[in-house]
Amino acid sequence: MYRGRRAVEVASIVGSVGKHEQFDMNFMPLSKASSEKWKRIDRAFRFGQELSPVSLLEVGGAYFVIDGNYRVSVARFHGAEWIDAEVTAYKSPSTRLLRHTLDLPMHGIDKGLATAAAPLESGSLGRSSKRDSGTTLL
Numbered sequence: 001m002y003r004g005r006r007a008v009e010v011a012s013i014v015g016s017v018g019k020h021e022q023f024d025m026n027f028m029p030l031s032k033a034s035s036e037k038w039k040r041i042d043r044a045f046r047f048g049q050e051l052s053p054v055s056l057l058e059v060g061g062a063y064f065v066i067d068g069n070y071r072v073s074v075a076r077f078h079g080a081e082w083i084d085a086e087v088t089a090y091k092s093p094s095t096r097l098l099r100h101t102l103d104l105p106m107h108g109i110d111k112g113l114a115t116a117a118a119p120l121e122s123g124s125l126g127r128s129s130k131r132d133s134g135t136t137l138l
Helices: 035-046 069-077 095-103 111-116
Strands: 002-009 013-016 054-059 062-067 082-091
Touching: 035 069, 062 069, 062 082, 069 082
Parallel strands: 013 062, 054 082
Antiparallel strands: 002 082, 054 062
């Protein structure tokens, strides 16, 4: 189910749907990640340039990155508390499987779980970003 665009606490983003092999558990880039892309996003963040919202999958109150792993990484690196996101909640045929997987010390959704998850409905994603005074959004 599409939940809309909102500010999400960076600390509640616990994993990635597709690029978990490129980032560690704290979303710091590993050797497989593009250092040039990370530097470009970091530069944009430091200069206050507008960045598009990340796309997140909400599963049981935890968030997984669909699109925007580098933006989440840069936000964590700079200590940002909030990030602008398009959020979609997913319902799984097996709630027990999801709860078990979220309890594991891993930060990616494996292919079996991602395949089992089914959207309740989809929505369109926006591209603009907003800033709220006193709140750091990326």
